[in-house]
Amino acid sequence: MPLQVSYQDSFGLDTPVQANWGTGTGLFxxxxxxxxxxxxxxxxxxxxxxxxxxxxxxxxxxxxxxxxAETVAGSIGxxxxxERPADKTTLLTGTVAANTSDLVSKYxxxxxxxxxxxxxxxxxxxxxxRTLDLNxxxxxxxxxxxxxxxxxxxxxxxxxxxxxxxxxxxxxxxFAEADITVTYTYHPxxxxxxxxxxxxxxxxxxxxxxxxxxxxxxxx
Numbered sequence: 601m602p603l604q605v606s607y608q609d610s611f612g613l614d615t616p617v618q619a620n621w622g623t624g625t626g627l628f629x630x631x632x633x634x635x636x637x638x639x640x641x642x643x644x645x646x647x648x649x650x651x652x653x654x655x656x657x658x659x660x661x662x663x664x665x666x667x668x669a670e671t672v673a674g675s676i677g678x679x680x681x682x683e684r685p686a687d688k689t690t691l692l693t694g695t696v697a698a699n700t701s702d703l704v705s706k707y708x709x710x711x712x713x714x715x716x717x718x719x720x721x722x723x724x725x726x727x728x729x730r731t732l733d734l735n736x737x738x739x740x741x742x743x744x745x746x747x748x749x750x751x752x753x754x755x756x757x758x759x760x761x762x763x764x765x766x767x768x769x770x771x772x773x774x775f776a777e778a779d780i781t782v783t784y785t786y787h788p789x790x791x792x793x794x795x796x797x798x799x800x801x802x803x804x805x806x807x808x809x810x811x812x813x814x815x816x817x818x819x820x
Contacts, residue, residue, distance in 0.1 A: 602646060604785050607635040611754065612777035616657065619678050619776040622755030633682065633754045633780045637746035643786040648734040648744050653779040654680035654694030655727035656760075660772035663718035664765040665707045672764035674700040676724040678776035683753040686743065691732070691752065694778075697759060698726040704765075711769050744784070754778050 611617065611631050622631035638645045656678035664670050677697025684691050705716040713720045734741045743750065756776035762768065 602785050603643070603788055604783055605638075606781055606783040608779065608781045609633040609635055610777065610779035612756070612775065613779060616775040616777070617756075619656070619756045619758035619774045621776070622753065623757060631754050632685075632751040633778065634749050634751050635780065635782045637748055637750060638744055638784045638786065639747050640745055641789075643788040645741075645745055645784055645786045646735070647785045648738075648741060649783040649785070650692065650732040650734070651781045651783075652680065652682050652692045652694050652730045652732075653727065653781070654678065654696050654730070654756075655725065655777045655779075656696050656698065656758075656774060657723070657725040657777075658760065658772060658774040659720075659722050659724065660700070660760065660762060660770065661713035661718070661720040662762050662765075662768055662770040663707075663711045663713050664704050665711075665717075665767040665769065666765045667706050669703060669705050670765040671701060671703050672719070672762065672768065674702075674719075674721065674762045674772075675760055676721075676772065676774055677726060677759040678774060679757050679759055680776065680778045681755050681757075682778070682780065683755075684740070684743070685751050685753070688753055691740070692730050694728055694730045695759065696726040696728045698724040700724070707767075713769075713771075744782070750782075752780065754780075 621628040658676040680694040682692040708715045708717040758774040760774045762770045
């Protein structure tokens with residue numbers, strides 16, 4: 601029966617990190633998500649399942665200063681890119697967004713991000729999963745076999761914004777998190793174990809085998 605073993609790593613899960621990270625600039629210019637390779641000494645690898653979980657959280661607020669009523673659309677989102685360790689080409693991409701839409705009145709005279717012409721969203725969030733399944737015929741399959749660790753370069757780019765009014769005051773913040781889980785399905789190596797009956801016969805044979813001596817006259 602096939603067995604499974606999984607390895608997981610994440611960034612931004614315990615402590616929210618503002619996008620953009622892993623893009624070569626900023627506080628976190630280079631980020632990798634690390635998972636162990638499959639050790640072929642424990643069995644024969646049959647398949648690899650990769651799950652990239654992406655999430656974006658944040659806040660937005662706006663005040664329409666138009667002289668007419670307008671529909672204002674807002675979004676807090678991010679795009680997570682997981683790259684191959686060897687050549688840094690894209691392996692998986694996850695894009696998530698939490699969207700808002702509000703019909704607001706003409707400017708109510710106060711830029712307080714509330715009232716009839718403004719809105720404030722303090723906690724917006726969105727998440728999603730992208731998966732990839734590999735078998736022995738897949739080009740990426742072989743890189744998962746070994747005794748080391750795979751370090752996947754990973755980045756998060758904010759995809760947030762506010763549109764709708766010609767004249768608008770706005771502010772937003774976006775945080776992004778990425779989580780990878782790699783599951784290996786494999787057939788374990790078979791280990792030959794003597795059957796109980798054969799072990800008993802072997803024990804009897806060892807007990808019966810004695811070096812002949814001058815007092816030895818009895819055989820098993």
